[in-house]
Amino acid sequence: MSNHARTERLRLAELLTAAGPDAPTLCAGWTTRDLAAHLVLRERRMDAAAGIRLRALAGWTARVQAGLARRPYEELVRMFRSGPPLLSPFALPGADEAANTVEYFVHAEDVRRAGPWEPREVSPAMSAALWRRLPLVARLEAAPRTPVRLGLRSVGQGRIELGPAGGDYVEVIGEPGELVLFAGGRGARAEVEVEGSEEAVEALAKALPLPPGTVGGCR
CATH class of the missing domain: 3.30.1050 (Nonspecific Lipid-transfer Protein; Chain A)
Structure with a gap:
């Protein structure tokens, strides 16, 4: 069975590595460093992840993300590439595929299309x-x-x-x-x-x- 989330995770990690920490993205106001911090927060800081959607918690999420963004960029990309930790909900069977296929596809394009870009073929699957x-x-x-x-x-x-x-x-x-x-x-x-x-x-x-x-x- 195909694991599209895993494929897109690796593609996104490669794009982040190639772009470096200060490249623009399509996420307004975010550099690649900010995006990498966001990705790590989503699956490793569940206490802060709720603020991605809930306005009342957005301030806490922003502070946690800013703290993560101060870590070495290579460390953030490595943490993301390695996948969710065992205690993350995304580590449950099927959760990564269900929740992250679109997330990682979109964010990979956020990095790829922030500058000059060419169309790429997406597999039928x-x-x-x-x-x-x-x-x-x-x-x-x-x-x-x-x-x-x-x-x-x-x-x-x-x-x-x-x-x-x-x-x-x-x-x-x-x-x-x-x-x-x-x-x-x-x-x-x-x-x-x-x-x-x-x-x-x-x-x-x-x-x-x-x-x-x-x-x-x-x-």
Whole structure:
């Protein structure tokens, strides 16, 4: 059985190593050092990990992450590469694959696409895994933000719809990995096509980034 999370973990670790500690990422305000600290925090500091999602705990999470970021960069990358410790929930059978396949794919692209980048081929098995996880990503990340009815379509996979019913409709088309990046707020660096009225596309772009040149015309 494929372990996509493990594959993406190793790819992300290699990208972090190659980029060094001070490279930009697509995570606003974060360098690669900050991203590495975040990754270590998620699976080794469960007392602080809840603040990633819960605003009330975000201050504590930020302080713990800042402390981790002061460690040697190579140590952070090595800790991440080695996987979750035995007492981490991510060490439970199947947990890493379920929780981290998308996480590590997206963060690898956060590093790779922060500078000049070229398209890369994603395996059919990985694309299928990302498509299976896209509905959850879209409900958590894109659905609360879209002002229009939004369709996410991948040729050969299907279509997901979310957002307010009725009114304007915009369809975003691309490979599963590109749709995951769009739904997660990385649409400005995603290879997607957008179909809808000019007004609807402009409204969507104010809430969720779209590729350059999309707003003001449909394609």
